[in-house]
Each structure stands twice: as C-alpha cells, then as structure tokens.
Amino acid sequence: MKPNLLLITVDQMRFDCLSVLNHPIVETPNLDALAARGVLFTSAYSSTPVCIPARAGIMTGMGQRSHGRVGYADGVPWTYDHMLAGELAKDGYHTQCVGKMHVYPTRNLCGFHNVVLHDGYLHHNRKTSTSFGEHFDRCDDYLPWLRRMAGPDADLPDHGLDCNASTMARPWHLDEGLHPTNWTVTESIDFLRRRDPGKPFFLWTSFVRPHSPLDPPQAYFDMYKDADMPEPPIGDWADEAAAERGRFDPTTIVGKLPKRRLDRARAGYYALITHIDDQIGRLLNAIQEHGELQNTLIVFTSDHGELMGDHHLFRKGLPYEGSAKIPFLVCDPGGKLGLEAGSRVEAPIELRDVMPTLLDAAGAPVPETVEGRSLLPLCRGEAADWRNYVHGELAMGEWSNQFLTNGKAKYIWFSQSGKEQFFDLERDPEERTDLARRPERAEELAAWREALVRELEGREEGFVANGKLVAGRPVTPVLRHLRRG
Numbered sequence: 001m002k003p004n005l006l007l008i009t010v011d012q013m014r015f016d017c018l019s020v021l022n023h024p025i026v027e028t029p030n031l032d033a034l035a036a037r038g039v040l041f042t043s044a045y046s047s048t049p050v051c052i053p054a055r056a057g058i059m060t061g062m063g064q065r066s067h068g069r070v071g072y073a074d075g076v077p078w079t080y081d082h083m084l085a086g087e088l089a090k091d092g093y094h095t096q097c098v099g100k101m102h103v104y105p106t107r108n109l110c111g112f113h114n115v116v117l118h119d120g121y122l123h124h125n126r127k128t129s130t131s132f133g134e135h136f137d138r139c140d141d142y143l144p145w146l147r148r149m150a151g152p153d154a155d156l157p158d159h160g161l162d163c164n165a166s167t168m169a170r171p172w173h174l175d176e177g178l179h180p181t182n183w184t185v186t187e188s189i190d191f192l193r194r195r196d197p198g199k200p201f202f203l204w205t206s207f208v209r210p211h212s213p214l215d216p217p218q219a220y221f222d223m224y225k226d227a228d229m230p231e232p233p234i235g236d237w238a239d240e241a242a243a244e245r246g247r248f249d250p251t252t253i254v255g256k257l258p259k260r261r262l263d264r265a266r267a268g269y270y271a272l273i274t275h276i277d278d279q280i281g282r283l284l285n286a287i288q289e290h291g292e293l294q295n296t297l298i299v300f301t302s303d304h305g306e307l308m309g310d311h312h313l314f315r316k317g318l319p320y321e322g323s324a325k326i327p328f329l330v331c332d333p334g335g336k337l338g339l340e341a342g343s344r345v346e347a348p349i350e351l352r353d354v355m356p357t358l359l360d361a362a363g364a365p366v367p368e369t370v371e372g373r374s375l376l377p378l379c380r381g382e383a384a385d386w387r388n389y390v391h392g393e394l395a396m397g398e399w400s401n402q403f404l405t406n407g408k409a410k411y412i413w414f415s416q417s418g419k420e421q422f423f424d425l426e427r428d429p430e431e432r433t434d435l436a437r438r439p440e441r442a443e444e445l446a447a448w449r450e451a452l453v454r455e456l457e458g459r460e461e462g463f464v465a466n467g468k469l470v471a472g473r474p475v476t477p478v479l480r481h482l483r484r485g
Contacts (some may be wrong), residue, residue: 003336004296005358006090006287009204010276011051011060011100011120012045012211013302015325017273025227026270027290030281034298037341038331039379041299043407044346049324050317051102051302053477055372057329059083059110059304061355064393065459068201071395071477072317074124078103078110082346082367084355085202086111091364094199096191099184104483106139113203114434116187119154120143120178120208121163142183148173155185161213165250166306166314167257169221169268171215175216181272185279189286195304201292202358205283207276210306214330224267232262232309232419233430237421239274243312251352253399256312269308297361299354299443302326310430319403319412320431324392330357330379337359337361348390348406379397402463404452411448415463418471421449 006062014024020040021033026191042399046054053069059065061078067080085095089111106125109115117208118140119125125136132138147154157163159173172179188205195201221455239254246255260423280300287293307313328349332339352372354389359366360374377384389406405425412421422436422445435441449469456463460480461473 001297001333002092003332004292005093005198005202005361006130006296006298007058007098007204007354007358008280008283008298008300009208010240010273010300010302012304012306013273014305014308014322014328015271015302015327016321018327020174024230025224025266026275027223027274030277030284031300034300034329034331037333037340038298038329039339039375040339040344041328041330041347041375041378042344042351043405044301044326045348045350045390045392045405046302046326047350047405048302048353048394049319049392050394050396051100051303052475054072054303055102055395057372058354059085059352060185061352061367061372063371063391065479066369066371068479068482069343069477070479071400071475073477074122075104076104076478076482077128078108079193082368083111084358085109085113085204087307087359087364087367088202088362089113091359091362092199093202093362094196095185096188096195096201097204097206098187098191099204100208106134107455116191117209117360118143118183120180120211121213123163140148141187142180144415145183146178146374149178157213159213159215161215164315165306166212166214166253166269167255167261167265167273169216169249169264169271171218171221172215176219179217179275181207181275184208185283188283192286192292198205198401200295200362200477202362209276210272214265214272216268216271216275220271221268221448223274224270225264227263227270227449229263229266233311233436235311235430235432235434237312237434238311240312244426251315251318254313257309259419262309265306267400269306275341295336296333297337297358298329298331298333299357300327300329300331301351301354303351317394318399319392319394319401319410321410321425321429324403324405326351330375337376337379339376343381345375345378346407347384347386348388349372349375350392361401380432389451391452395477400475402452402456404448404455409444411445411452413449413452413469414471415461415475416472418469420445 056067243256246252310322357375420436
C-alpha cells in the first residue's frame, strides 16, 4: 500500500529554532519527537530565500535557473507542466493543500484536487486597484471564516502590525482558536474526515507563521516575554551606520533596535514557533485517531529563515545563515521505508529535493524536468554521489546576491557591488568573521569563485564574461523564459 504523504511547511522559520538543536530559548517538543523518530538534515538551505521562488522550488523540483523565479515578483502565472501535487494526483493520490500557496493566479490549484487558502497579508491582493477575482475578499478562505466567527468587520491588520514588521510583537487580539495557525490545522483535520478513504492522501499543511506579524496567542507570548535573551551575533563586517539609520523602521532590513523592542520581537517569534509546534502535535494526534499515522511519511521544512537581529539584519532574502538556512525533518512513524531513525545528515540539501523525495516514497514517476534528488537514500544511510554544494541567489536591488555553501563554508558575491564574503561555518557558524580578504584563504576563495562562475555561465544577466564575474549587471526577479511563458 502506498504511504500517505504529509508535507508541513512554515514560513520564515530559522534553521536553529529547534530545541533538539539546543536552542537556548525556544521549545519545540513535537518537532523534537519527529527528529528523534526520523532524520534531521543539518545543512538544508533555501536557494532563493523569499516566499514565491522558494515555493516554486518545492512545487516543481527545479532549481531557480529552470523555474525562472530568482526574486520576489507577484502576478507571474504558474504554468509549469509538472508540479508535485499534479504528479501525485496522476499516481492515484487524493491531494489537498491548506494554508499558504503564494502562486498566481491566487486560486491556481497547481495540480491539487482542492486548496483551502490563506496566504496571509499579501500586498498584491490588498490593493484597491486589484482585479475583482484577485482581491483578498474573493480569494482568501480564512478571512471570510474569521468574519463569521469574530464579526463582519474583522480584518488581518486589526492588531496594527505590518506583515513585514519583524522588529515588533504583540499578543494575538482574539481567541486563540481564531488564529491562522489554529485554523490551518482545523482545516487540515477536516480534510482527514472528508478524504477519499480508497486512496492514499497527500496533504500539504502550509502555515503562514512564524512570518510576521509577530502575533502569538497570549499564553505563548507569556512563555517568552520575560526570558533572558542572549545577544544576537554581530559580525565584524556589519554595517553599523546603516543599522543606526534603520533602527526605528518597523519593517527595516537593517537596524540596531533598542534592546527592549528586539527582545519582545524575539519573544513573539519564538512564541509563534512553539504555537505551531503544539498545533503540529494536534494534527499528528488527529492522523493517529484516523488510524493513518503509521502509514504516513512526514516532511517538515520552511521556505526560508528570518535574520531576527543577526548582524543588525531582519527579514529574509540575504544569504546569511539566519535567512537562507532552514529546518528540515523527514519522519516515517511506521518504519516502513527503512529510514535511520534518530540520525542526522550533513549533506547539503535544498527545497527542490522535496518533490523527488515524496514522489520516490510514493513510487511515482519523477518527471525529467525535476532537478532535485530524492533524500530517501540519505535517510537510509546509503552512500550516495551527492552534490558538493547548494547554489543560492536572490534578485534584491542593491542587496542582490549569489551564494554557494556546503554547510561547512560559504562564499557570497553581491552582484551589484562585486563585494565578496567568505565564512568558515565549521569554526564560525554565526558568520562573525569575514575571511574574504585573508591572504591565507585566497586560494580557497578563488576555488569557490570559480565554482560560481560555472554556475552563472550563460545566464541572461551577463554575470560572467571571459571567465570572470561581472558586477553591476541589471537583475530582475523573473528570468526571460518565464516572462515569455
């Protein structure tokens, strides 16, 4: 019998926010239990660490050069021939997504039989000039439910926090059961009731938190609001002047916050993660009650991380560990796939590996368009000829970046300025010391630079000429072949 497949994703969760990894503050007992029974990947990265392109990697199994999304751009149609849910549907699965998709058109099923949608607060859908069918009143499923439960005037920004305000936190202003995290699990559990019992299921439970707004229910905020928060790491390369300029902007990318505000933001962020963890426990309990847990493969990950004050930086998109490195767990509670329970894998993996992993578990064909690889051999401890590194990037204006990492070292090139950075992650996991100008690391740096040249050779932006990286080339968030499509 084919296994059920449960993909759990969160939005903007740092790689280190698991108590099983000895985080000094946050508690994640249900995720810790999955790690104890499953496989924890310690070098997992988002190759395009912002929402839309990261999800393209999950759903297509392609790298960013092929799926064409190298930055954040709303309104670009999703017209891929092969996507994860569609391939599983063809193989006999009943498929359902609950929560965040972040695709276009907003109600595009992307191969799912059904989607119960809440993408969070999206500026594209909130503009008064947005077309009728794309307006949030028409395309969001959580908000009409919230208005039925909390009153007809209820809206997402009622608590006053901006959707990108990673520097501010306050408790959720309504009953805990009305929080989008609870709603996502409630709807996921309802799918278990109404699924086709004659088919295996693929359920994607896709949370919009801990992405800001940092609005945990009061009980969770209380867990962390008085915690003694350690100081965030500040690298010798941090831009102190820019941090001073941005300190009072709630949605800043760089800012040196007053300690009280930063501590509250981190308390809210950690509280959202523990809230999600409890709701994951609720979902797993429901799957157990339906008699399906022992025949369900579980994959948990995030689309990208959150810098949360590291080096005075916030939000995502940048190539540093807090932003680009993600949690990644694979668990087979029934032990039917031969995974090494309780093991950890250091091999560098990325989000394009999700699709081939789930198709492999299902015994379904893997389309030729898929460039990721199944993680199941690594989960079984089998020797594998694996990739040497992950290539990541993001078109982000003056912050546009390219990076390579194998989890032990990281090379960064900022494509607009030509600035390079190099970090020894084994000795300096918090990226406090930039080694790019150290003479003793010049040869190592040159090898990583040459590897990036190979990755970018032939790119439409003109990043490479005569075997050298070329800075200052114009960048766009969507590559030409996708714009044509």
